[in-house]
Each structure stands twice: as C-alpha cells, then as structure tokens.
Amino acid sequence: MGHLVSSGPKVLIGADGARTENFLDGLDPRSRLLAALFFAILVVSLKSLAVLALGFGVSLAMLLATRLPLKGTLRRMAAMDGFIIFMLVLLPFTVPGTPLFFVFGFPFSLEGALKAAEIALKANAVILMLMVLVGTLEPVTLGHALHRLRTPETLVHLLMFTVRYISVLHQEYQRLRGAMKVRSFRLRNSLHTYKSIGYLVGMMLVRSVDRSERILAAMKCRGFTGAIPLLDAMRFSKRDAVFAALVSVVGGTLLILEWGNGTAY
CATH class of the missing domain: 1.10.287 (Helix Hairpins)
Structure with a gap:
C-alpha cells in the first residue's frame, strides 16, 4: 500500500519554502492525532469568548513553536474562513437580541455578533491546530497511524x-x-x-x-487483498508522555478558566 501514495504530496498541507525540523517530528503520529482530537473536542465545548481567544492563542503558539511558514499557513486558514464568512456575516442579523444598529431595516444584534465571534474562534483554533499537528504528517504515516488507532x-x-x-x-x-x-x-x-x-x-x-x-x-x-501492510513500527516514547502531559495541562487550564468564567454571555 505504501507505494500507492509514495508519489503523492510529501505532507497533507504543503509549506511555502523548505520545511525545518521541529519537536513534533520526534513524536509518535498517534500522539499527534489524539492530541488534535482532544483539542478539537475541548475547544468546541467551550463557550466563553475569553477562553476561546486563549485557545486560539494556544494554536497560534503551536504554529510559531513548530516554525511553520506563518504567512502560508494563515493564508490556508483564511481560505477555510471563506466557507463560513457568509454565515458569520448573517448571524448578527438573524439571531434575535439587543439591536446595536440597523442596516436597511434589519437589526444587528449583540447576541448574534457574539455567536459569530464564538464560531469564528472555534473554527480557526481547531483548523489551525489540525494543520500544525496533522497537516504536516506524510499521507502514508497518517494512514498507518489511523489504522493502528483502529x-x-x-x-x-x-x-x-x-x-x-x-x-x-x-x-x-x-x-x-x-x-x-x-x-x-x-x-x-x-x-x-x-x-x-x-x-x-x-x-x-x-x-x-x-x-x-x-x-x-x-x-x-500484485496481490492486494484489502489489508494495509504496516511498514512503520510505531511506539510511544517518553517524549510522547511529556507531550501528553503538556496537552493535558493546557486542556485542564482551559477547562478551569471556563468554569471560573461561568456563562460569558
């Protein structure tokens, strides 16, 4: 199965320019997948705008720590925003609440603006973290990691x-x-x-x-029977344990801050 994808892209999300080595390269791909899944579920469950902004800051810090091209990565994230921009623009006019001003007779509500900001922060935080943790994996490695995760x-x-x-x-x-x-x-x-x-x-x-x-x-x-020959010997190491602990600390901090803020609006 490996030779079927060998001539495809090196990674799922290409970088503009030469890619530099970073601390993620030494991690088990399964650790990166699980961390991305955990972060996505956590961010989606948050409600406070302040905590969501902090979550987006965590994603941005990961981008800077891995030394990926900032301009190219943010441009791809902006391309994703193009799919939801119309929904975000229309939300303040469709969600009932306290009107801030009127556009052609349609009220621009505070609650709708806050909901749009919440969705934008969640979407951008999750997609940026996925691009950093998962998008830099080779397709074959990602396939093997998913297979080993059942x-x-x-x-x-x-x-x-x-x-x-x-x-x-x-x-x-x-x-x-x-x-x-x-x-x-x-x-x-x-x-x-x-x-x-x-x-x-x-x-x-x-x-x-x-x-x-x-x-x-x-x-x-060529004898393909529907099974994937696993070519990579994946093993969790001490570095994966440290990374898991760091992810747990960040996730726990966001949850504590969310509970401390209570209902943001």
Missing part, C-alpha cells in the same frame, strides 16, 4: 487513495480544459458554456471511474 480500513483506504490520486485527477482536468481552450472555448454566461461545463464534469466522472477500475485490477494483479 479506524475502519475502508476509511483509511479512502483517505490514502484520495491524497494520492487527487493530483492525478487535477492533471486530467487541466488537460481537458486545455483541449477546450485550444478549440476557442471561453467561459460566458450562455447555454453553450453551461452545457460544455456539464460535459467536462461528466467526462471527469467517467474517466475517474475508468481509472479506478484499472487501478483496482492492477492492485489485484
């Missing part, structure tokens, strides 16, 4: 094949788009454009199914 093999297979072949499908898309441009196709607001894009998507689906069947046949010819 994740269903089908899900592990889907992850590893997706990471490996998404670039191949992108190249196929670029080839088809290039062929359309050679034939003087230009995007316009017309029925012809919509039909052409539909044909493009349909051709991508057909070729994806055809490629998947050929890949499966090639794997069966």
Whole structure:
C-alpha cells in the first residue's frame, strides 16, 4: 500500500519554502492525532469568548513553536474562513437580541455578533491546530497511524487513495480544459458554456471511474487483498508522555478558566 501514495504530496498541507525540523517530528503520529482530537473536542465545548481567544492563542503558539511558514499557513486558514464568512456575516442579523444598529431595516444584534465571534474562534483554533499537528504528517504515516488507532480500513483506504490520486485527477482536468481552450472555448454566461461545463464534469466522472477500475485490477494483479501492510513500527516514547502531559495541562487550564468564567454571555 505504501507505494500507492509514495508519489503523492510529501505532507497533507504543503509549506511555502523548505520545511525545518521541529519537536513534533520526534513524536509518535498517534500522539499527534489524539492530541488534535482532544483539542478539537475541548475547544468546541467551550463557550466563553475569553477562553476561546486563549485557545486560539494556544494554536497560534503551536504554529510559531513548530516554525511553520506563518504567512502560508494563515493564508490556508483564511481560505477555510471563506466557507463560513457568509454565515458569520448573517448571524448578527438573524439571531434575535439587543439591536446595536440597523442596516436597511434589519437589526444587528449583540447576541448574534457574539455567536459569530464564538464560531469564528472555534473554527480557526481547531483548523489551525489540525494543520500544525496533522497537516504536516506524510499521507502514508497518517494512514498507518489511523489504522493502528483502529479506524475502519475502508476509511483509511479512502483517505490514502484520495491524497494520492487527487493530483492525478487535477492533471486530467487541466488537460481537458486545455483541449477546450485550444478549440476557442471561453467561459460566458450562455447555454453553450453551461452545457460544455456539464460535459467536462461528466467526462471527469467517467474517466475517474475508468481509472479506478484499472487501478483496482492492477492492485489485484500484485496481490492486494484489502489489508494495509504496516511498514512503520510505531511506539510511544517518553517524549510522547511529556507531550501528553503538556496537552493535558493546557486542556485542564482551559477547562478551569471556563468554569471560573461561568456563562460569558
């Protein structure tokens, strides 16, 4: 299974420039996965804006400690914000509460603004921590770690094949788009454009199914039986114990502060 993803991306989230060594490289990948899961569950359960801001600060501190490219990582996080920005903008106008001002007759409520800030802090804190702890893992290593954590093999297979072949499908898309441009196709607001894009998507689906069947046949010819050969010998070390203790201290501190603040609003 390892050779199937070897020509894919080195890590799930690439860095802009050379990647430097950091303290996470010596940790067991399972420790990083469990820490990311624990942090995500903890942050989602928080309500106080002050504590959530502190949680986001922890994620940012991890980013700085691992010496990942700050500009590139924050740009990818901003791309994620693009999926929720409309919800965050509309929340102050849809959540009932104390109106601060009016826009075209619609009240901008304080409660809605606070809810939007809460969601934004949670989403950014979690995604930034995932990019630091999980996004810097090699796909094969991540697949093996998930398998050793008793994740269903089908899900592990889907992850590893997706990471490996998404670039191949992108190249196929670029080839088809290039062929359309050679034939003087230009995007316009017309029925012809919509039909052409539909044909493009349909051709991508057909070729994806055809490629998947050929890949499966090639794997069966090489003796693939549906099991993942585990090539990495993963063992928890003292460094993992120290990291787990540090994560527990940070998590416990956030919980204590949350209980101390009570209901923030």
